[in-house]
Amino acid sequence: MYSLKANSWRRLQNISGYFQFWGAWGIFIGGALHWITVTPLGSPSILAFDLGVENYREVLMPRLQNNYCENLNMVIFADSLCMLEYHPLIRIDVWVMKEYGVGNSWCKLFSVEQPKVTRCCMSITPIFYSKNRKDVLLEVDSKKLMWYNLKKKRARTVKITNLPEIFDLEVYTESLVSPDYNISCGGTQVLSRPQEKKKQQQQRNKR
Known part of the structure; x- marks a missing residue:
């Protein structure tokens, strides 16, 4: 972890047990x-690193039908932890943890x-709710935006020129995290968020 105050790096404790990050x-x-993450048994899990006390802990997963990490994605929606469960060519389920830390x-x-x-x-x-909370703005395939009506279960495309x-x-939250995701670490280029999404989509297609 890098300390801005000390202007130096320090090594954190190792994770107890085996987890493969997805x-x-x-x-x-x-x-x-x-x-x-993927547990030694091959099932998905959520691993959290608490920045205050600097330790790792597991967060309970929702009761999903899907046990493949390549069909899962995690985001923040409406200030809550949100899990996206993909059922290819059938549906996408949107789960939220209404009370953080309560499984x-x-x-x-x-x-x-x-x-x-x-x-x-x-x-x-x-991305976020409309003002009347009847619609949700969706980013689709990192290529277009759609308003999804929760009651009618219909979507309409948002037309924006020169996209x-x-x-x-992303919904902007004030922080010290750099908005420039496309960086290099030790000579290896880290994928930007759209590139990472595209890679995950390609892996889903192979299943």
């Missing part, structure tokens, strides 16, 4: 960074059917 980017909420507070917020609603997309990311072919939309 994805490079930690999700920050509740004073901790969270990753989807039984996970609930399925909504599902987006495919191809009825979003055609054959590979990924969606919920790049691939983009990544």
Whole structure:
């Protein structure tokens, strides 16, 4: 961990047990960074690193039907930890942990059917609610935006001119984390968020 005050790096404690990290980017909420990991038994889990006390802990998963990490993604939605469960060509389930750290507070917020609603997309990311909370803005395949109506279960495309072919939309939270994700570490280039999403989508296609 790098300390701005001391202007130096220091090594943190090792993780007790074996966890294979899925994805490079930690999700920050509740004073901790969270990753989807694979346990020695091959099942998905959530591993958190508490920045305050500098230790690792597991966070209970929602009761998913899917046990493959390549069909899961984790984001922040409505200030809550959010798990996306992909059922390719069928639907995408959106789970949220309503009370952080409480395992039984996970609930399925909504599902987006495919191809009825979003055609054959590979990924969606919920961004935020509309003002009346009847719609959710979705980022679809890092290529387009759609408003999804929770009651009617229909989606409409948001038309924005001059959007790049691939983009990544984030809700801004003031922090010291650099917005420049496309960096190099030890001579190895770290994938930007859109590139990482594209890689995960390709891995889902292979299953």
